Amino acid sequence: MTMVLNHPGIADADHNADALKRQGSRERRVLASLTLPGAILIFLVLILPIGWLFWLSFFGPSGEPTLENYTRMLKPIYVRTFISTFEVAGLVTLVCVLLGYPVAYLLSQLSERTAGLLMIFVVLPFWTSVLVRTYAWLVLLQRTGLVNTWLIDAGVISTPLPLVHNMLGTVIGMVHVMLPFLILPLYASMRAIDSVYMRAAANCGATPSQAFRQVFLPMSLPGLAAGVALVFVLCLGFFVTPALLGGGRVAMWAMQIANNISVYGNWGAASALGVVLLVVTGIILYVFKRLFRVDSFEGVR
Amino acid sequence: MPGRVEIRNIRKAYGSFLALDDVSLDIAPGEFLTLLGPSGSGKTTLLNVLAGFVRPDSGSITIDGAEFLLLPPHKRNLGMVFQNYALFPHMSVRRNVGYPLRLRGVSGAELDRRVEEALGLVQMAHLADRGVNALSGGQRQRVALARAIVFEPSILLMDEPLSALDKKLREHMQLELKRLHDRLGTTTVYVTHDQREALTLSDRIAVVNGGKIVQLGTPDEIYDRPKNKFVADFIGETRFLPVETGASGALLYGRPLRTRDDWKGATGEKPWLVIRPERLRWKGDESQTANRIEAETTDIIYQGDSYLITVRMPDGAELDLRRGPDLGGKDLPERGQPIQLWLDREHTILVADKS
Numbered sequence: 001m002t003m004v005l006n007h008p009g010i011a012d013a014d015h016n017a018d019a020l021k022r023q024g025s026r027e028r029r030v031l032a033s034l035t036l037p038g039a040i041l042i043f044l045v046l047i048l049p050i051g052w053l054f055w056l057s058f059f060g061p062s063g064e065p066t067l068e069n070y071t072r073m074l075k076p077i078y079v080r081t082f083i084s085t086f087e088v089a090g091l092v093t094l095v096c097v098l099l100g101y102p103v104a105y106l107l108s109q110l111s112e113r114t115a116g117l118l119m120i121f122v123v124l125p126f127w128t129s130v131l132v133r134t135y136a137w138l139v140l141l142q143r144t145g146l147v148n149t150w151l152i153d154a155g156v157i158s159t160p161l162p163l164v165h166n167m168l169g170t171v172i173g174m175v176h177v178m179l180p181f182l183i184l185p186l187y188a189s190m191r192a193i194d195s196v197y198m199r200a201a202a203n204c205g206a207t208p209s210q211a212f213r214q215v216f217l218p219m220s221l222p223g224l225a226a227g228v229a230l231v232f233v234l235c236l237g238f239f240v241t242p243a244l245l246g247g248g249r250v251a252m253w254a255m256q257i258a259n260n261i262s263v264y265g266n267w268g269a270a271s272a273l274g275v276v277l278l279v280v281t282g283i284i285l286y287v288f289k290r291l292f293r294v295d296s297f298e299g300v301r
Numbered sequence: 302m303p304g305r306v307e308i309r310n311i312r313k314a315y316g317s318f319l320a321l322d323d324v325s326l327d328i329a330p331g332e333f334l335t336l337l338g339p340s341g342s343g344k345t346t347l348l349n350v351l352a353g354f355v356r357p358d359s360g361s362i363t364i365d366g367a368e369f370l371l372l373p374p375h376k377r378n379l380g381m382v383f384q385n386y387a388l389f390p391h392m393s394v395r396r397n398v399g400y401p402l403r404l405r406g407v408s409g410a411e412l413d414r415r416v417e418e419a420l421g422l423v424q425m426a427h428l429a430d431r432g433v434n435a436l437s438g439g440q441r442q443r444v445a446l447a448r449a450i451v452f453e454p455s456i457l458l459m460d461e462p463l464s465a466l467d468k469k470l471r472e473h474m475q476l477e478l479k480r481l482h483d484r485l486g487t488t489t490v491y492v493t494h495d496q497r498e499a500l501t502l503s504d505r506i507a508v509v510n511g512g513k514i515v516q517l518g519t520p521d522e523i524y525d526r527p528k529n530k531f532v533a534d535f536i537g538e539t540r541f542l543p544v545e546t547g548a549s550g551a552l553l554y555g556r557p558l559r560t561r562d563d564w565k566g567a568t569g570e571k572p573w574l575v576i577r578p579e580r581l582r583w584k585g586d587e588s589q590t591a592n593r594i595e596a597e598t599t600d601i602i603y604q605g606d607s608y609l610i611t612v613r614m615p616d617g618a619e620l621d622l623r624r625g626p627d628l629g630g631k632d633l634p635e636r637g638q639p640i641q642l643w644l645d646r647e648h649t650i651l652v653a654d655k656s
Contacts, residue, residue, distance in 0.1 A: 194385075194387070196383055196385065196387045197387055197389065199352075199354055199374070199383070199387070200381070200383055200387035200388075200389070201389075201400075202353070202354075202373075202374040202375045203352060203374060203375075203377075203379065203380075203381045204375075204400050204401040204404055204448065205375050205376075205378070205401050205404040205405060205452070206375055206400075206404055207375055208375075210375075210404065211375075214400075215389055218391040219389075219390065219391055221391075
């Protein structure tokens with residue numbers, strides 16, 4: 001038996017093909033127009049100012065076009081600041097890894113419920129301003145601060161330790177601010193490691209510590225790399241904490257930018273410094289992405 | 302020959318839920334034993350107790366006479382294939398398979414040789430340097446198998462290793478697993494919920510339900526002589542008809558029923574007749590009333606390799622009947638037409654709700 005489909009309401013195949021094509025392109029236009037407000041916002045508050053910054057960096061204080069803003073950075077004072085910025089960022093990142101990895105591991109091994117509860121203590125600092133936290137460290141660490149007074153009262157030391165207005169204080173304060181940025185992506189990637197891998201390792205004959213070193217640790221590296229990239233990049237541009245806790249002894253790139261504007265009023269020089277920081281940060285993120293195949297703000301791919 | 306497993310009175314409770322209820326089981330060296338049951342029956346828990354991942358409340362396991370239960374997982378020396386393979390994503394195929402050997406201090410040429418050999422057994426030698434993420438499901442399954450056998454364990458555990466594969470590949474891998482087992486002769490404990498897989502692979506099947514082994518036997522014993530309604534229902538496309546028992550024997554819709562074994566159920570227990578679609582005959586002695594079923598045809602479905610014919614009994618119960626495309630000189634019935642069916646005494650089995 002054969003059946004012929006012949007319905008007066010159904011148009012021919014060519015007609016349908018055109019209509020389907022029109023439907024498709026209309027859908028794409030609607031979707032594109034939905035992204036428009038976001039795209040405009042990004043252009044106005046991100047692309048435009050950065051472009052303007054870039055433009056400014058090629059002009060001197062009196063408005064004449066010059067490359068001096070960039071050549072100035074070869075002076076020893078700028079080179080030293082540049083290196084010390086990387087040293088501080090590297091040191092803070094290292095301390096964050098040493099402190100954060102065990103915390104993230106502990107959280108990842110607990111039940112979701114307990115981990116959620118403990119996670120409050122990790123993200124709690126987020127709810128307080130960086131400025132407040134930095135002054136709090138000042139109160140704790142200064143010569144007559146809580147830590148020194150306690151240590152002297154307890155007879156451990158006789159003269160106050162130099163805990164702040166130096167590298168030590170800067171690192172303590174920055175680690176405190178940065179730790180959640182390391183723990184959160186690391187925790188997420190550790191949660192994603194199925195416990196069956198540890199079972200498989202044990203079944204292969206690995207002791208618990210071998211299983212951790214040879215299976216868990218390598219599998220957690222992409223998450224760790226994401227956290228490290230995030231913390232390192234944030235450290236490079238950090239201003240408030242090093243300015244307050246460094247006591248002028250820790251020179252960071254961001255403080256150099258601030259000086260150029262507040263002390264010398266040289267917007268061109270400040271812009272050039274900003275451009276260099278932006279480019280270096282971009283390079284570091286790119287290298288990380290290539291090395292560990294991670295997107296620093298997306299976590300594990 | 303090593304690989305003798307004796308499981309004695311293993312009990313495991315999660316709160317008030319009894320996952321394993323006093324399970325005892327002997328597994329002979331070289332045997333392929335399948336734990337078959339629905340999800341939540343306790344079959345995976347028992348496998349995990351063997352592997353050392355679940356600590357039971359009481360009981361004993363000996364392997365070749367030595368107590369095994371107190372050993373940590375990494376000292377048990379068991380090969381295991383996990384449900385989703387659990388291959389280490391940061392290691393290549395070669396490193397995955399070599400991992401158990403490296404942990405045992407094997408290195409150099411000896412390591413390479415044994416890895417090659419294990420990969421060769423599962424026909425994966427040509428992909429040894431791939432990353433595991435570049436492999437298909439079937440290939441991962443083979444690598445997982447190679448990793449489990451590379452250190453020549455005396456016992457191999459498999460936790461639904463084929464469940465993630467599509468039907469065609471699954472059936473192919475079943476055949477390969479069977480051949481590999483024949484070749485290596487490793488005692489194998491296999492967990493599955495797929496009754497056909499269990500029938501295909503096993504020397505013996507332990508049907509597990511509610512934390513207990515409800516029947517232990519060879520595939521034909523399990524299929525042809527199910528001990529109770531649960532086993533009969535779980536294995537095969539089984540239908541049940543209620544049977545009356547009188548002084549003259551069993552009666553099905555008032556007709557005498559000659560059964561393979563006499564009904565030995567306790568008083569008050571209701572016997573059920575086990576009917577499987579391929580066991581119903583549609584030709585027989587029309588003068589004979591015993592073991593004859595009269596029904597009405599309700600559906601005829603062509604399934605390529607066979608016809609599935611659904612018939613309705615006088616009381617409304619439905620049965621399925623499977624016929625090959627060669628109908629043996631008889632025409633297909635039509636819908637609504639009455640049909641006569643016969644059951645061989647050999648295949649007339651009664652079961653109780655509980656054994």
